[in-house]
Amino acid sequence: MTEALTEPKGAFASLERGYELPPFELQISADEVAAYLDATGEQNELWDTLVPPLALGAFALGGLMDRFQVPAGLVHTGQEYEFVAPVSIDEPVEVRIVVASSSERRGARMVVFAIELQARDTVVGRGRTTVILAPEDDDGELASL
């Protein structure tokens, strides 16, 4: 599904605004779509030929998380997606991710990743993923990554 990971994993703490992760490619097979749908419980004949857009987002997120060391306590607090064009099963998609912002407030570090998905030399989707690493003494009411 995802091309082999050859780059060393980056450290979450070192992520700075403007840092661009090395682009990577997704190519989601029918079996992978079936496994995703089996897990989510969704059934729709559209996904006989197309990749569910949120699956694409989930796989891109998985690729992102594969590329840096995920610290314990990191929570996925927000997500935005814009689905521009459908992606077919087995169609190569290039994932580009840049750190849109990185800030610290009251000991909590918040990072926003801007994600762009391209296929057929055109943008097929965009996303923004917000994660927060809370300080250890935070009582936390946030959901998980």
Added chain:
Amino acid sequence: MTTNSASPNTASSDSAATEIDGPRVEPVTRRIDQDRVNRYAVGARDHNPIHLETPAAAASQFGRPVAHGMLVLALVSEAMTNAFGARWSEGGHLKVRWRAPALPPVTVTANVELRKVADGVASYDVSCEDEHGSILLTGTARAPLD
């Protein structure tokens, strides 16, 4: 197979919105148990130990595994697909914040309420709640009408 369950609904009054009918999006309810979470970890390739029956999950503030937030969000995308079909993949927009963890086993319902219709786009408030009424996720969704 589900393709399109949209039904007419009247947009709420809004001075900036055109008063026309917009598609109603039916809620989606699903049981999320640990088996489903385990399958999602494999299917979405997200093996973060906090979602699985691991020492890390037991040691977390919740003391047990937490369902993937993206698994909960998938119910919203499913509801929008049911209403808009392929248009959801061709112009849909989703923006959410997670408010509370989904702790399996839990029954989650995705609710999508029409807010307005303007410039050929239907806008909705979205939320996911558990069987006790606790809000797990809130946000907005938009989809093109044509």
